Amino acid sequence: MVKQKLMIPGPVSLTPEVLQEMARPLIGHRTPDFEEILIKCWDNMKEIMRTKNDIILITGSGTAGMDAAIASTIEEGDECVCIMGGKFGERMADIVRSYGGIPREVKVDWGKGVDPDDVERVVEESDAKAITLTHNETSTGVIHDAKAIGEIAQKHGLLFIMDGITSVGGDLVEVDRWGVDICIVGSQKCLAAPPGLAMLSVSEDAWGVISNNNTRNFYLNLASYKKSLKKNTTPFTPSVSLVYGLSKALDAVLKEGMENRIQRHRTLAKATREAVKAMNLELFADEKVASNTVTSIRIPEKLTDEDVRGRMKREFGILLAGGQAQVKGKIFRIGHMGNVDYLDLLTVLSALEIVLKKSGHGLVLGEGVSAAQEIISNEIG
Ligand SMILES: Cc1ncc(COP(=O)(O)O)c(C=O)c1O
Missing domain, CATH: 3.90.1150.10 (Aspartate Aminotransferase, domain 1)
Incomplete structure (x- = not known):
């Protein structure tokens, strides 16, 4: 008999506590009890990501989070500087393209880190609204210098959208200090929670852009999530069982x-x-x-x-x-x-x-x- 051992970059093995938590009876998603769990998840995520920004929770995989970030900020004809260098960097550019945006690609050899000077050059040559970065490029096993990219974004007044899907919860991510306007996290990676949830931190500057954006996506329109945030809820029915699991997993992260x-x-x-x-x-x-x-x-x-x-x-x-x-x-x-x-x-x-x-x-x-x-x-x- 061979026991299965997951040593892939997500989904990862879950603890018995997290698995058991997901077997708990369901409760209504618009009840004070569920509200309490959601608020705790949001607060814990803020601590993990070192941010005071709002946290949005979406039922969907990490890509749903990437899709929501781009759909809610990039319109037809908008330019976006996209840092490539791997499959997930390329995916971000594909999403930009799918909403009619124009990716201005910063080429990076696979396996190498991005050179911030290359980013600065592409930013200066374009009329971009945002920069996208895959912080930890899982397809090549590279961690990029997010702080340096945040400085470039700030200097040029651009939104900084970062895929932190395989860094948040496992490596240092300082959303506020690095000036990350939208940071995307996937549940099934370093947080050791079940697959199926994406979370995003969203800065005030990003909310400003989102509120003026002509978003061509209904489910993944972050403006809807912002409205629900005020009522401590989500716009659509979240996966209650997955949120139970996430909540338990985040407790373990902070306990460690x-x-x-x-x-x-x-x-x-x-x-x-x-x-x-x-x-x-x-x-x-x-x-x-x-x-x-x-x-x-x-x-x-x-x-x-x-x-x-x-x-x-x-x-x-x-x-x-x-x-x-x-x-x-x-x-x-x-x-x-x-x-x-x-x-x-x-x-x-x-x-x-x-x-x-x-x-x-x-x-x-x-x-x-x-x-x-x-x-x-x-x-x-
Ligand atoms: C860096 C990175 N971004 C995005 C994704 C896509 O996440 P998902 O498969 O949860 O949609 C992955 C998945 O491996 C990833 O590693």
Whole structure:
């Protein structure tokens, strides 16, 4: 019997407490009891994201949050500077295009961090209303310098729309200090909540733009959510069970404490990087900008995706993520976000060594695990 172990960048494994919470009997979504849960979720999200801005909760995946942000701010003919460099950066540009907006693309090589000078140049060459950034580009395993992009947005008076879907709750996100006007979060990633909810922080400047926007989306029009916010509710029926789960998951995030949580993710990432290098594997992302929540690794030339991920799943029940689009079959990714702990990681790395060896990759069993152990042992008391 092989037990399933999720080591992908979302959805992540949930604790029994979160799972049990979702089995609670439903209550009406327009009742004081549900209001209380919603307000608590909003307050907790503000703490996690370091913001005083409003929090909007949408029943839908992270992409619904991205869609809501763009639909509510970008109109036909509006220019928007879109930072590319991966599948999710490209998705944001696609959404801009789908509402008749004109993406002014900042090209970034996959696996590299964005150069703020390139952003500044494109901003100066265009007549943009907003800048979009995927803070943690999950498809390449890169974390971009959001603070630098926030400064550019502020200097030029542009809205800063940031996809924080795989950074919020796992890495440092300072919405107010960085001047992020809209920050989008997905429930099933670093927060270790069930999939199906998106949350957005929305600044006063963003509300100003939204209130004047000719929004061509009904369900995802943030102006409707703003109206409901005053009554501590949502405009449409939210998934009550998912909100139960989210509420429990956020309690756990704050119980651990954001500083501890960020440090745990950093240690997991460093241990993963050192381990894979000791296994004679090559990291895909530039290490200077490597993500703390997902690590991307090149598949050795003589091996296939099936030799690595297929075998990991078959032999050990460990689910790793593959490469997407132009890096499909060329890289694999280890998600170490949410509730992943040191023991989970050591187990996965140990299994990876066996799988690589069986597939004919040259390594000495134990050297990768040992490198990870060194990093982890420096961290614990
Ligand atoms: C950075 C990033 N943005 C957006 C998305 C899309 O989120 P969802 O699949 O929840 O719609 C993902 C999903 O992996 C992501 O990693």
